[in-house]
Amino acid sequence: MRHARFFFSAFFMNGFLSRTAVAVPALMARAGPDSPLDPSEVFDDAVLLKVRSVMEQLCTHSWENGTKAQALIEYSYPDYSPFSADFGHPIKSNIPDEIIAIARTTLQNRPTSQSADGSNKGPGPLLQDSSAADPASLGIAVLLASLSSDPNVFQEKIKGVGYGEAAVSQLNFLLSGAKRNEKTGAISHRVKYSQAWADFVSMVPPFIAYYGLVKGLPEHLRQAYEQCAIYRTTLQEDTTKLWRHMEVNTVENKDENGWDLSGRPDIGLWATGNAWAASGMLRVYATILKSKHKDEMGEELQNLALWVQEIVVASTVYIDLNKETGLLHNYINDLATFEDTAGSTLLAATMYRLALLNITTAYIPYANKIYRTIAKDHITGGGYLTGAVHPLHFNLSADQEGTQSPEGQAFMLMMHAAYKDYAASVPKEEPTEDTGGYSQPAVFIGSPSVPQRRGRDVFEDAQT
Numbered sequence: 001m002r003h004a005r006f007f008f009s010a011f012f013m014n015g016f017l018s019r020t021a022v023a024v025p026a027l028m029a030r031a032g033p034d035s036p037l038d039p040s041e042v043f044d045d046a047v048l049l050k051v052r053s054v055m056e057q058l059c060t061h062s063w064e065n066g067t068k069a070q071a072l073i074e075y076s077y078p079d080y081s082p083f084s085a086d087f088g089h090p091i092k093s094n095i096p097d098e099i100i101a102i103a104r105t106t107l108q109n110r111p112t113s114q115s116a117d118g119s120n121k122g123p124g125p126l127l128q129d130s131s132a133a134d135p136a137s138l139g140i141a142v143l144l145a146s147l148s149s150d151p152n153v154f155q156e157k158i159k160g161v162g163y164g165e166a167a168v169s170q171l172n173f174l175l176s177g178a179k180r181n182e183k184t185g186a187i188s189h190r191v192k193y194s195q196a197w198a199d200f201v202s203m204v205p206p207f208i209a210y211y212g213l214v215k216g217l218p219e220h221l222r223q224a225y226e227q228c229a230i231y232r233t234t235l236q237e238d239t240t241k242l243w244r245h246m247e248v249n250t251v252e253n254k255d256e257n258g259w260d261l262s263g264r265p266d267i268g269l270w271a272t273g274n275a276w277a278a279s280g281m282l283r284v285y286a287t288i289l290k291s292k293h294k295d296e297m298g299e300e301l302q303n304l305a306l307w308v309q310e311i312v313v314a315s316t317v318y319i320d321l322n323k324e325t326g327l328l329h330n331y332i333n334d335l336a337t338f339e340d341t342a343g344s345t346l347l348a349a350t351m352y353r354l355a356l357l358n359i360t361t362a363y364i365p366y367a368n369k370i371y372r373t374i375a376k377d378h379i380t381g382g383g384y385l386t387g388a389v390h391p392l393h394f395n396l397s398a399d400q401e402g403t404q405s406p407e408g409q410a411f412m413l414m415m416h417a418a419y420k421d422y423a424a425s426v427p428k429e430e431p432t433e434d435t436g437g438y439s440q441p442a443v444f445i446g447s448p449s450v451p452q453r454r455g456r457d458v459f460e461d462a463q464t
């Protein structure tokens with residue numbers, strides 16, 4: 001029997017399709033490229049504990065703490081992650097202490113002059129920062145604290161402000177306070193001048209969408225989508241379809257905060273930037289999918305799924321050239337730059353999530369390869385990720401790569417959480433023979449409301 005509930009779509013990729021349509025061999029007994037890894041190839045509990053404790057030690061900046069919160073949600077408290085099948089709507093009110101602690105620290109550090117009337121409640125970012133976007137990465141943790149059923153938490157005021165008030169204040173700052181590009185409507189990644197950075201897509205749209213889901217406000221779900229759309233138009237490079245780290249045309253390129261941009265923006269196709277963008281868009285996708293408004297937003301869902309895959313497909317073109325490790329180079333299309341473990345790890349997490357959202361399993365072989373390489377060669381006995389780009393100096397040469405990456409620690413937890421869910425989703429029984437059949441699941445997208453058939457089924461269909 002043949003099933004035709006999925007369709008292959010060549011849409012945007014004419015030129016790419018032939019290079020990236022991976023012919024995945026039909027499964028051999030227990031060893032297919034999209035089979036779960038061998039347990040010996042996966043982080044064990046002792047390693048994961050260390051990864052987590054190093055993450056705790058290293059995270060200090062706004063976006064690092066926000067990324068840490070997200071990693072903890074995905075890894076330890078999936079009830080609060082729209083990626084998870086257990087995500088509750090309404091959200092469960094027993095908000096974990098660890099998330100509340102992050103929200104509390106954030107409010108303690110929150111700047112005090114947020115409004116003209118001195119109430120400290122006007123539109124304003126959660127933290128003082130040269131980025132208008134990075135503090136918003138903590139928005140979900142703060143919003144969750146406001147939903148706690150514990151009166152000591154939901155009634156708590158820090159410097160006169162409660163969690164709910166701080167979350168609204170952050171939201172309103174994004175919607176009406178932050179600089180915008182006058183032509184495109186892009187909310188700026190920076191405070192002082194309007195500039196788009198790919199990182200924004202993981203910092204801002206997932207928070208705006210989550211807020212929309214929690215409060216039942218579809219206009220926020222749409223705004224989150226719109227910002228992804230605008231950022232893609234602004235940052236996508238035409239030939240490769242990868243995203244630039246920063247936009248080409250900016251009012252002012254010089255950073256006020258000690259960032260060495262050498263007087264010009266980083267317009268390279270930065271691995272971590274592309275992973276931030278793909279991961280952020282997929283979080284928005286999952287949030288819309290879990291909202292009450294998913295049926296009205298079919299087109300938005302379809303586009304987001306497409307745009308995430310656009311980045312993933314374009315990245316795998318360069319991974320193909322680098323079969324040894326499966327890692328992305330720091331500037332994806334510049335094979336002279338070092339292989340970066342941080343961006344690669346977040347991209348692998350995204351590839352597993354694409355499968356779990358029933359969008360495509362085509363990239364599981366790549367994700368598995370990255371996971372294997374990280375676990376085998378890029379983690380120290382103490383739980384530090386090695387070979388990660390320096391998060392503050394993204395354009396260093398190979399021998400100057402970072403020795404510590406706070407965000408890289410969080411990405412490892414995200415990759416593992418996604419992997420674990422993926423492994424659990426794969427049926428235990430394996431085909432016992434090699435069917436000899438081939439399939440080309442380059443990219444297949446279906447209506448998100450229609451359960452998608454998995455790659456495994458595609459292989460099975462091929463022989464019937």
Ligand SMILES: *[C@@H]1O[C@H](CO)[C@@H](O)[C@H](O)[C@H]1NC(C)=O
Pocket residue numbers: 059060061062065105106109127
């Ligand atoms: C990030 O979290 C750490 C650990 O709790 C804290 O010391 C630091 O102040 C936080 N950073 C910001 C910008 O809030």
Ligand SMILES: *[C@@H]1O[C@H](CO)[C@@H](O)[C@H](O)[C@H]1NC(C)=O
Pocket residue numbers: 262265266267268269331395
């Ligand atoms: C990195 O910096 C070098 C030297 O300053 C420059 O030549 C190169 O174009 C930069 N790379 C990117 C991707 O910006």
Ligand SMILES: *[C@@H]1O[C@H](CO)[C@@H](O)[C@H](O)[C@H]1NC(C)=O
Pocket residue numbers: 356357358451452
């Ligand atoms: C994906 O498909 C599986 C199997 O049909 C189903 O259990 C799961 O709910 C689906 N996930 C999503 C996000 O649609």
